[in-house]
Amino acid sequence: MSNSCKTIVVGTTSDYIDLLRRKLPSKLFFVTSPDIRKKAREAAPEKSEELLCDLSSHDAVNAMIEHHILQYGLTLNGIACFDCESMLLASYVATHFALKYPSPEAILACRDKSLTRRMWHSREIATPESLCITSEEQAKHFFEKNLMPCVLKPLDGSGSERVFRCNTAMECQTAYNTICSFQKKPEVLIEMFVEGTEYSCDVIIEKNCSYPIRFTRKIHAPMPVFGTIMAYELVEFPRGNISQKSFMSMLVKAAHALGISNGICMIDFIVTENGVSLLEMTPRPGGDCLPWLIKKGMNLDILSMNIDVASQPEFHFHAPSGFTSLVGLKIHAHGDGKLKYIDSSRLMEDPRVREVYIKQKPGHLIKLPPEDYDSWNLGHIIFKPSKFISCEAQCMQLLSLLDIEIEEKRR
Incomplete structure (x- = not known):
């Protein structure tokens, strides 16, 4: 491929930009928010490699990309996205430049959990019963109607961010108000809690085919922040x-229902006593520590694969x-404040440990959930679990x- x-x-x-540049030198062109580059600790790419621009208007972004590729004599062979919040922009850019990527309608169907549920229910695909609500009274009514634990989450949230399990009507009302305090709209998804083991893949x-790349069991953190994945x-x-055969067929059906016909998808699901209940599907590979875990356990570089697919x-x-069964364990901060140091020397002496990645440096400012789900993530540990003790x-x-x-x- 030409440079x-x-x-x-x-x-x-x-951090992803720096990682991808080292994996695939001279093959990528990054469209990045100036705020991301301003806060970055990593070295900035060459000017030809990165366009810094406000990402809020896709028309303006498309115009700036046109100017950039003309200025530096670039041609485009594909488009990739690793972040849920940027997928809609990626879709508009792909449409403008005739690149392969899911349509804006498909992205909106994936991002809006209420719409996802409706589309899957219409195709008789198993997924939790849910409702888009706009008031705490509706949250209370949903609970009182079903008299079972409920889960409340933002319609377009990522992963376990601001996800609350509620066992009473009052807890549902409190969770609704908490979620709304962090967003500008009143819509929140409430759904029936499904008992089972949670996985992602x-x-x-x-x-009309789907091919499995990886499966991981989610290990939940023993802390008050429900939904927080520890490992x-x-x-x-x-x-x-x-x-496996019926599940992979189910995923094709689920993808087509949302308007996705090709590419890498990440799926969250629960295995119950009766089968499988799908939670969400998004056209990107899983994040967190998963790329490092997959590389260590399967010798597979899924970040580079996403670029190849694009x-x-x-x-093919x-x-x-x-395949080696490993665990990717996230290092979460235990309090708000400024990081003074992290010492992993005792950890590295443990024979189970395969890798320790410290993401943040001293001076890093930390805010705990539900205010911030990024700054408390300090890194990860990859380890080979013993067969004689639970992973938890x-x-x-x-x-x-x-x-x-x-x-x-200081308060």
Whole structure:
């Protein structure tokens, strides 16, 4: 591929930009928010590699991209996105430059959880019963009608951000008001809590087929922030009342219902006593520590694969030959304030540990959820779990070997 032929990466973070540049030198062109670059600790790309612009208007972004590629003599062979918040912009850019990517309608269907649920219910795809509500009274009524635990979440939230499990009508009302305090609109999704084991997976959708890339069991944190994922356990396939053939067919049907016909998708789902209940699907690979976990456990670079899928007219997936069951454990801060230091020396002595990645440096400012779900993420640990102790217990044990000091902010 010519050095002038680039794949656009829209609206990602500075650490991903730095990582992707090292993986795929001279192959990418980044469209980045100036705020991201201003706060970045990493070295900035060359001016030809990165366009800094306000990402709020897709028409303005398209015009600036046109000017940039003309100025530097670039051609475009594809577009990729790694962040939920930037997928709609990526879709508009793809449409403008005739690049392969899901349509704006498909992105909106994925981002709006209420719309996702309606589309899946219309195709008889198993997913929790839910309702888009606009008041705390509606939250109370939904609970009182069903008299079962409920989950409240933003319609367009990412992952476990501002997700609340509620066991009473009053808790539903409180959760509704908490979510609305962090957004400018009144719409919130309330759904029935589904009992089971939660998993996520990455798959490749190719027309009427789907191919599994990875499966991980989600390990929830033993803390008041419901939905917070502490770790991911890499598994060959979920346990329970589920067959791979029927599940992969289900994912094709679910993707088509949302308007997705090709590309890498990340799916969250729950394996119940009766089968599978889908939670969400989004046309990007999983984030957090998952790319590092997949690389260590499967020798597969899913970030580069996402670029290959975007840039190659005919991408042929070859399943990885190796597999090691590993766990990716996130390092979360335990309080608000300024990070003074992280010492991982005791942790590195543990024979289970395969990798420790410290993302933040001393001086980093931390705010805990629900205010901020990014700044408390300090890094991750990849480890080979013992067969004789639960993964949950091992996660807590390994985290106790970290020495973290945070200078709490003065009140």
